[in-house]
Structures are given as structure tokens and as C-alpha cells.
Amino acid sequence: MDREEGAVAGLYGITPEWDDTGRLLEAVEAAARGGMRVLQLRRKEAAPAKRLEQARALREACARLGLVLIVNDDWRLALDVGADGVHLGRDDGDIAHARQAGGAGLLIGASCYNEPERARAALAAGADHVAFGAVFDSPTKPAAVHAPLSCLAEARRLRLPGTGVRPPVVAIGGITPQNAPLAAQAGADALAVITALFGAADIEATARAFSQAWAGASHDNANRKA
Numbered sequence: 001m002d003r004e005e006g007a008v009a010g011l012y013g014i015t016p017e018w019d020d021t022g023r024l025l026e027a028v029e030a031a032a033r034g035g036m037r038v039l040q041l042r043r044k045e046a047a048p049a050k051r052l053e054q055a056r057a058l059r060e061a062c063a064r065l066g067l068v069l070i071v072n073d074d075w076r077l078a079l080d081v082g083a084d085g086v087h088l089g090r091d092d093g094d095i096a097h098a099r100q101a102g103g104a105g106l107l108i109g110a111s112c113y114n115e116p117e118r119a120r121a122a123l124a125a126g127a128d129h130v131a132f133g134a135v136f137d138s139p140t141k142p143a144a145v146h147a148p149l150s151c152l153a154e155a156r157r158l159r160l161p162g163t164g165v166r167p168p169v170v171a172i173g174g175i176t177p178q179n180a181p182l183a184a185q186a187g188a189d190a191l192a193v194i195t196a197l198f199g200a201a202d203i204e205a206t207a208r209a210f211s212q213a214w215a216g217a218s219h220d221n222a223n224r225k226a
Contacts, residue, residue, distance in 0.1 A: 007068055007084070007107060008129045008168040010037040011210045012190040014072075016198045017045050021057050027203050028058065032065040034207025036197075038190060040087055042072040055081040070109060075102060085109065087131070099126030109170065114147035116154045124161055131192065134173020135183055139195050144173055152187035177209035184217030 013036045018024050028039060041058055043051045055071060059081045062069040070085045071078035075098040078086040085107025088095055098108055109129045110122035119130040132151045134144040155169045171188035176196045183191055191214055200206035 008038055008070075008109065008170065009189045010191070010214055011035055011197070011207055012038040012040065012170060012192040013197050013207075014040045014042045014172075014192055014194040015054075015058075016194055017043065019046065019050060021054050024054065025057060025061055027198055028061055028067075029065065030203040031197060031207040032067055034204040034209075035211030036067065036207050038068040038070060040070040040072055040192070041083075042087075042194070044073075051077065052081070055083065059083060068107070070107065075106070075108075078102070078106070087111070088127075095122055095125035095127050112151075112155075113145050114151055116151060116158075119155055119158060123158060123167060127167070128160060129168040129170060129190075130155055130158070131170035131172055133171060133192070135171045135186075135188075136174030136176075136179055138173040141173065147173070149182065149186035152183065156187040175210075177206065177213050180210055180213040181217040184214050 013031050015024060039062055041055055055077055059069055069083045070087050071083045072087050073092045075086040075093060079102055086098060087109040088098065089111040095108060095110060108127045109131055110127040112119040112122060112130045112132050122130060132147040132155060134141060135147050135149060138144050152169055152171055156166060158167055159165060160167055168189040169187055170190040170192050171183040172192035175183055175191050175193050180191050191210060197203065197206055
């Protein structure tokens with residue numbers, strides 16, 4: 001997938017730590033039916049063989065479902081399986097190296113925590129979208145640094161180097177259908193969710209609630225700017 005504007009937007013699901021690939025694929029399909037647009041494979045605890053197995057399976061599923069597939073941490077794995085992009089945190093390797101290896105077509109997201117200056121440096125190194133969080137209390141990372149919603153608004157003033165293009169801004173951490181409008185209204189283009197989505201009793205309905213909350217807030221933002 002080319003680095004098209006709007007590729008990273010809306011509900012951005014992040015995989016839970018499930019070894020059952022069949023269960024994971026069923027959950028992803030349910031979330032896609034509910035409107036999920038981006039999926040990140042995040043397996044911190046899996047063995048390399050399991051990560052590769054799931055990356056390949058999700059690549060096939062995402063192509064069929066029309067989802068953007070991002071691989072967490074590992075740009076080499078992303079390139080090996082033909083994923084659309086990679087997401088890199090503070091300790092996940094050099095962004096410039098990933099950009100050089102992946103070329104212009106690879107989507108590269110960067111974790112920026114609560115630091116807009118880190119986002120500027122990441123964009124200068126070759127990232128094309130930036131993530132801030134935890135914007136709310138996160139059950140996945142209870143000790144995560146808190147990123148005030150003002151970080152999202154500040155990030156919307158950033159531009160990709162040498163262009164007038166604004167990079168997509170991703171919010172992560174403790175996002176639910178109830179507080180999703182707050183993050184979207186503050187400036188998030190995409191809402192990254194693990195537990196509240198894949199831990200839900202009805203994943204499709206929950207994805208739909210997230211998607212509707214995001215769309216409503218985005219519509220309100222557009223009206224305010226009109």
C-alpha cells in the first residue's frame with residue numbers, strides 16, 4: 001500500500017497476546033465488519049515462529065478485508081510478510097534505517113509518548129505518522145506515561161518535512177467507545193485500541209461503536225472548521 005493520505009485513520013485495532021491464530025483471525029474479521037480500518041500486530045510475548053505465523057495469516061486476512069496492516073517493533077518482519085507498515089517505539093530500532101530499507105511505500109509510525117519534540121524528530125527521520133499515549137488510564141500499560149489530550153492538538157500543527165502535509169495523529173491508551181469522542185475531538189485521526197476492542201464480548205458491535213464515535217467527532221470537527 002502506498003503512503004496515501006488517510007491510510008491511518010479511524011479505529012486502529014492492536015492485537016492481544018493470543019497464541020490461537022484462528023481465534024485471532026475471527027476477532028479481526030468481526031472488528032473489520034464493525035468498521036476497523038487499521039490493524040497492528042503486537043506480540044511482545046510470542047516466540048519468533050508464532051509471530052511470523054500470525055503475521056503471514058494477518059497479511060492475507062487484511063488484504064482480503066481491506067485493512068492496513070502494521071507490524072509492531074520489527075520492520076524486518078513487516079517487510080518479510082509484505083505488511084503495509086511498521087510501528088517503532090523508543091527502543092525498536094532506527095527510523096531512518098527502516099525508511100531506507102522499506103522505501104517510500106512503507107508506512108512508519110512512531111511512539112511519541114507525551115513528547116511533541118519526539119514527534120518532530122521522528123518525522124525528520126522518516127516517520128509518516130505519530131502516536132501519543134496513554135491518553136487515558138491503560139489496562140495494558142498501567143504504568144505508562146500520561147499524554148494529555150493537548151499533545152494531540154499540538155501534533156496536528158506538525159508537517160512532514162519539506163511538504164505541507166500533516167501527518168496522521170494516533171491516540172492510544174485506555175480508549176473506550178465512551179471517551180473516544182474526547183480523543184477524536186482533541187485531534188486524533190486514529191484511535192488505537194487493544195483491550196476495549198478485543199476483550200469485548202461482542203467485538204463487531206464494539207468496533208461499530210468505536211467507529212461511530214470517531215466518525216461523529218470527526219464530523220463535528222469538520223463543521224467547526226467550515
